Amino acid sequence: MKIIGILTLVFTLLQATAQTQPHIQGTVHIKMSDGLIDCNFRLSNLPPLKEYKIMLNRGMNIRYCTSDSGQVLHYDGYYNGKINGEAIGYYLMKNKKDSFPFLPPAFSIQYKGAFPVYSDTLNSFDYKGFIALNGKTLRATEQSKWYPVIYDVSNDRLLDKYTYDITVYTEDARTVFINGCPPRQERPAHLISQTAVPLLLFAGDYDFLQSGRNYLLNATVDTGTAQTLFRELDKLKAFYAEKLKLPYEGGIYIISHQAVEPFKPGRAWGFTVFPSFAYAGVNFTTLITPAGKLDNKNTAFFAHELAHYYFNGTAGRWFWFWLESATEYLSLKAAEAFTDTSFYHQRIREYVTQIQDKKYPPLARITAANEIDNGYRYMYGPLLLLCFEKQFGQKTTYRILSDIIKKAPREAITLDVFKQTALANKIKEADFDQFYTDYLQSDKALSNTCNSVTDMIRQ
Numbered sequence: 001m002k003i004i005g006i007l008t009l010v011f012t013l014l015q016a017t018a019q020t021q022p023h024i025q026g027t028v029h030i031k032m033s034d035g036l037i038d039c040n041f042r043l044s045n046l047p048p049l050k051e052y053k054i055m056l057n058r059g060m061n062i063r064y065c066t067s068d069s070g071q072v073l074h075y076d077g078y079y080n081g082k083i084n085g086e087a088i089g090y091y092l093m094k095n096k097k098d099s100f101p102f103l104p105p106a107f108s109i110q111y112k113g114a115f116p117v118y119s120d121t122l123n124s125f126d127y128k129g130f131i132a133l134n135g136k137t138l139r140a141t142e143q144s145k146w147y148p149v150i151y152d153v154s155n156d157r158l159l160d161k162y163t164y165d166i167t168v169y170t171e172d173a174r175t176v177f178i179n180g181c182p183p184r185q186e187r188p189a190h191l192i193s194q195t196a197v198p199l200l201l202f203a204g205d206y207d208f209l210q211s212g213r214n215y216l217l218n219a220t221v222d223t224g225t226a227q228t229l230f231r232e233l234d235k236l237k238a239f240y241a242e243k244l245k246l247p248y249e250g251g252i253y254i255i256s257h258q259a260v261e262p263f264k265p266g267r268a269w270g271f272t273v274f275p276s277f278a279y280a281g282v283n284f285t286t287l288i289t290p291a292g293k294l295d296n297k298n299t300a301f302f303a304h305e306l307a308h309y310y311f312n313g314t315a316g317r318w319f320w321f322w323l324e325s326a327t328e329y330l331s332l333k334a335a336e337a338f339t340d341t342s343f344y345h346q347r348i349r350e351y352v353t354q355i356q357d358k359k360y361p362p363l364a365r366i367t368a369a370n371e372i373d374n375g376y377r378y379m380y381g382p383l384l385l386l387c388f389e390k391q392f393g394q395k396t397t398y399r400i401l402s403d404i405i406k407k408a409p410r411e412a413i414t415l416d417v418f419k420q421t422a423l424a425n426k427i428k429e430a431d432f433d434q435f436y437t438d439y440l441q442s443d444k445a446l447s448n449t450c451n452s453v454t455d456m457i458r459q
Contacts, residue, residue: 137204213251325381
């Protein structure tokens with residue numbers, strides 16, 4: 001009887017977990033030549049949030065929101081809408097004056113947007129949150145909020161990972177891909193994911209190659225090159241899994257896309273919407289050396305993006321530190337393992353040179369996420385973790401990072417959480433506090449960091 005009771009409890013918990021996983025279902029109509037995106041979605045399994053916003057790209061115009069009974073719902077945010085990043089925030093209302101006490105468990109929304117097509121003259125900028133059309137492909141990430149993303153105001157977190165069942169209609173896109181589902185070339189394209197993922201949409205006139213569970217989209221390479229590339233990436237995945245003692249599961253999708261801003265020769269840009277990795281400016285035919293390997297630079301490049309499997313976002317002011325600095329630290333460790341020692345040391349020296357004269361605030365004095373700029377997150381932050389490794393050891397650092405990865409889905413990773421995780425891994429409180437003072441709080445934190453890592457690579 002006890003066994004039956006335990007099994008019943010486990011089943012109930014699993015069922016409850018499944019029921020609370022946000023799901024999105026519906027249709028998308030795309031007209032590539034005109035930059036038109038027309039969506040009709042039903043969101044379900046939504047949590048009963050009291051304070052929330054429905055974030056939708058500011059270029060999208062809502063037709064209406066409806067309940068499951070078909071009733072048209074009032075919503076606020078249209079008049080004098082407040083823009084937050086790429087999106088405007090909305091919330092549903094009972095009537096023109098009274099809002100619902102909680103986010104309804106399900107609702108439907110129809111909206112349409114028109115976006116520029118950059119085929120000849122390019123834009124002055126491009127970035128992950130931009131809905132980009134270049135005449136051949138359409139790229140829209142979860143950061144762009146091309147689909148409704150729920151913002152949990154109380155906990156300062158975005159609920160952008162959904163299971164989905166979406167049908168895409170388009171007459172001028174040969175292939176349609178949504179993150180987490182193999183690309184489709186039928187019309188209409190029916191895409192399903194039972195695993196919750198952020199929704200990256202990539203549609204257009206392109207082909208793809210498959211190697212096992214891995215896919216290479218819109219890259220002009222032969223099958224042998226693609227298989228060699230994935231074999232090299234599997235080595236990096238296995239390295240992370242072994243060091244962090246956390247499995248690196250599932251296939252990956254590598255996308256070659258063309259940015260809608262001019263790129264100087266040699267410039268490359270990549271971003272991650274796991275399990276997808278999108279790159280612009282990368283010549284995939286030259287990635288593999290005659291020896292059948294990635295060169296040093298590309299090893300570090302892909303190592304950073306692959307590390308986002310583990311660090312893919314947390315709430316709060318240290319968002320960028322955990323998203324990018326921890327990821328770049330892991331990339332440095334992969335470079336140390338798979339590239340020439342001189343390359344690893346030179347990269348650290350370059351980071352020191354780039355940041356040593358900056359006026360960066362110590363990490364403990366950060367009050368808002370935007371204080372951590374690109375130099376801080378990609379160079380200063382990883383060097384801080386190298387200092388931590390130098391003081392407490394590499395194995396201990398990996399254990400702590402592994403525990404933080406496990407905590408990230410449940411809570412914002414603050415410096416207090418960092419400390420408690422360190423103490424749980426048998427670091428003495430006095431030793432952590434000294435590190436905190438010297439590297440995370442002191443007016444000399446930046447110079448202490450630069451001096452420490454410089455000494456480390458001299459040894």
